[in-house]
Amino acid sequence: xxxQGQIIDLSELLxxxxxxxxxISGDKSQVLCTAFTIEEVLKESEKYKGLEPIxxxxxxxxxxxxx
Amino acid sequence: MIRTITFPYIRxxxxxxxxxxxxxxxERPALQTTIEYQxxxxxxxxxxxxxxxxxxxxxxxxxxxxxxxxxYSGRSEATVGVAGxxxxxxxxxxxxxxxxxxxxxxxxxxxxxxxxDQFGFGLLGHHGFxxxxxxxxxxxxxxxxxxxxxxP
Numbered sequence: 001x002x003x004q005g006q007i008i009d010l011s012e013l014l015x016x017x018x019x020x021x022x023x024i025s026g027d028k029s030q031v032l033c034t035a036f037t038i039e040e041v042l043k044e045s046e047k048y049k050g051l052e053p054i055x056x057x058x059x060x061x062x063x064x065x066x067x
Numbered sequence: 068m069i070r071t072i073t074f075p076y077i078r079x080x081x082x083x084x085x086x087x088x089x090x091x092x093x094e095r096p097a098l099q100t101t102i103e104y105q106x107x108x109x110x111x112x113x114x115x116x117x118x119x120x121x122x123x124x125x126x127x128x129x130x131x132x133x134x135x136x137x138x139y140s141g142r143s144e145a146t147v148g149v150a151g152x153x154x155x156x157x158x159x160x161x162x163x164x165x166x167x168x169x170x171x172x173x174x175x176x177x178x179x180x181x182x183x184d185q186f187g188f189g190l191l192g193h194h195g196f197x198x199x200x201x202x203x204x205x206x207x208x209x210x211x212x213x214x215x216x217x218x219p
Contacts, residue, residue, distance in 0.1 A: 006075060007075045007078055007210050008075055008076075009077075009078040009092075010078060010079055011078045011079060011080040011091065014079065014080050018080075021187065026112070038133070038187075042110060042111065042133065045111060046110075052112070054111060054113065055112070055113050056187050057185065057186070057188075058079075058080060059186070059187075
């Protein structure tokens with residue numbers, strides 16, 4: 001489901017960016033910039049303020065979530 | 068009156084491991100969040116996972132430092148979890164959440180954990196998040212989250 005009911009699929013959009021910090025557009029349709037550090041991706045994403053960037057780190061490998 | 072808020076899981080890439088050699092994605096109950104500390108707001112949204120196994124809300128230290136939080140000055144608690152064991156340091160922040168284009172916020176005594184830096188996600192746990200709602204349902208089969216909140 002998307003926000004109207006279907007799952008939001010970021011898997012293919014993000015797959016090429018293993019191990020990097022990524023900024024995606026607020027509508028989750030495109031990658032805006034990537035970097036190896038959060039500081040770099042924040043600086044670069046300032047250019048895309050109007051697209052309401054969302055940042056995340058794509059894992060190096062699948063990380064189990066155990067908390 | 069009870070208001071129901073429903074939204075879908077998000078599918079993230081996963082990479083093959085010895086244990087799961089053919090898995091290519093993982094679906095998580097995640098929300099767009101950002102945090103505010105003493106009037107300074109982290110400039111972008113980031114994802115936080117609704118985590119029924121987390122006792123409290125915890126965010127990556129690296130995100131807290133970007134808005135001026137002196138992480139290690141907070142009250143501390145030993146933590147065992149996603150990043151092994153470590154120390155979580157607590158600070159009072161405001162958490163902003165975007166759900167289906169609507170913005171919500173709540174005050175939260177939240178932890179910051181260095182071990183989450185490589186994970187890059189926050190965790191929305193019981194103290195601070197779950198206790199805001201009448202119920203939180205994670206429908207892992209249909210892949211949606213349902214929050215029931217009492218409206219005065």
